[in-house]
Amino acid sequence: MPDYTSIQKDFYRESGQWLSTFEIWTKCINPNLHYIYLLRKAQQYRKKSIPGLFWRFVLRHHQIKYGFQIYPETEIGEGFYLGHWGALVINPKAKIGKNCNIAQGVTIGQQNRGKNEGFPVIGDEVWIGPNAVIVGNVNIGNNVLIAPNAYVNFDVPGDSVVMGNPGKIYAAEDATKGYINNKV
Structure with a gap:
């Protein structure tokens, strides 16, 4: 299997298909998948100052918007799936x-x-x-x-x-x- 990112593996769980970056973006209309995308980005850049702050800020906004309280520090394995939002x-x-x-x-x-x-x-x-x-x-x-x-x-x-x-x-x-x- 090719080396897929955590985001691709999370989105695979929802569709059963490996998606391109563009296809992942189109699926972000779903609040669950959108939040997972933002969470993984915040985790990816957590130790980098400027990008880390940016993604943490965006994630915080969406925590309030969607009702998910999951932080970048939380260790979550690949293939994470949120069934419903809120x-x-x-x-x-x-x-x-x-x-x-x-x-x-x-x-x-x-x-x-x-x-x-x-x-x-x-x-x-x-x-x-x-x-x-x-x-x-x-x-x-x-x-x-x-x-x-x-x-x-x-x-x-x-x-x-x-x-x-x-x-x-x-x-x-x-x-x-x-x-x-x-x-x-």
């Missing part, structure tokens, strides 16, 4: 693996005290449903589906589904089958 909060110290889908209303946050003080680490091929909450120093394995409205403040092994509040884990080898499409 009301999404991801702590800048959280880590997210490759080919992850995140729906609207999700919070991936910090826990400030107790045994799970810290930030989540999310594996590859994880689908996080609408209004799910993941907080604290927890590890989410690969191939995990976190159902809508689930509350997760505990480690989740790979190949499983988490449902409910409080969340309960159910083993499932095909947990994200049909949910994570066009993997990179």
